[in-house]
Amino acid sequence: MIKIALSFDDGRMDNYVMAKEILEPLQVPATFNITVGYIKKEDKxxxxxxHEPMTIEQLKELSSNTQFEIASHGYEHNNDINNLIRGAIELRKILGLSEIEKIGIVSPRSEFDTSKLSTIIDNFMNNNISYLRVGKRFEKNSFIRKVVRKINRKINIPSLYSWVYNQSNIRKDDNFLIYTAGIIKDNKLKEVKKLIDDAIKNDKSYILTMHSILKANEKFYDDLFTWDYYDFYKLCKYLKKLENDKKIIICKTKDIINGK
Ligand SMILES: [Zn+2]
Incomplete structure (x- = not known):
């Protein structure tokens, strides 16, 4: 059975609200990726x-629910290696975890340069980092896929959206790097459903990465990284139906690697 993980970047306040109103009642697991300096409201x-960040107390509350995973998304929102490691160390302190507790890192803007990984992998290992989530790697026809992805943000044809991502999103031979399908405002509910339907057909697991989940009357609703609250609710109901039909397992990012 394939796995589908929902993942939310940055630690935004609306993620906390959505988790309480949608994920907890529906019992949908998820991973929240926290930029530590952002939620500490540090200047400079x-x-x-x-966006308003969630509070430290709200983060701790989410962390205390076993339905959720908390991963690091940098101390600041950039891909400097020391910043990524510092984010993980400081996040453990906030959550009251020991330094040997494994934690995942999610690359800010998914822009981590994976060609550098071999030279710094020991730094990740020595700091008990369990995985690094990066952007989608388009292996075959990568230029064409990128162009199609751009065009389809205007015309929204579900099979095109699915084709763009329909490769080994999560590579079975990787046990440290994880790839992800980003979902932004221009990607419609019907496209994401089609992606999941095809994932089931192709026996491939996916991490769906999102940012803000907001209602139409809320500030930042028109932002590119916002997804509609009610569409997201429908997506969760769809995932739960597929799970009840034993077609998918909804899990956290770390379960994609660790097996479940
Ligand atoms: Zn981010």
């Missing part, structure tokens, strides 16, 4: 966005 750091 590289922030992910102008």
């Amino acid at each position: 750091i590289e922030k992910p966005s102008d």
Whole structure:
């Protein structure tokens, strides 16, 4: 059975609200990727966005629910290796975890240069980092896929969206790097459903990465990294139906690697 993981970047306040109102009642697991300096509201750091961050207390509350995983998304929102490691160390402190507790890292903007990984992998290992999630790697026809992805953001044909991502999103031979399908405002519900339907057919697991989940009357609703609250609710109901039909397992990012 394939696995589908839902993942939310940055630590935005609306993620907390959505988790309480949608994920907890529906019992949908998810991973929240936290930029530590952002939720500590530190000045003069590289922030992910102008959105209100969730509070430390809200983060701890999510962390105390076994339905959720908390991963690191940098201390600041950039891919400097020391910043990524610092984010993981400081996040453990906030959550009251020991330094040997494994934690995942999610690359800010998914821009980590994986060609550098071999030279710094020991740094990740020595700091008990369990995985590094990066952007989608288009292996075959990568230029064409990128162009089609751009065009399809205007015309929204589900089979095109699925084709763009329909490769080994999560590579079975990797046990450290994880790839992800990013979902932004221009990717419609019907496209994401089609991606999941095809994933089942092709026996491939996916991580669906999102940012803000907001209602139409809320600030930042029109932002490119916002997804509609009610569409997201429908997506969760769809995933739960597939899970009840024993077609998918909804899991956390770390379960994609660790098996379940
Ligand atoms: Zn981010």
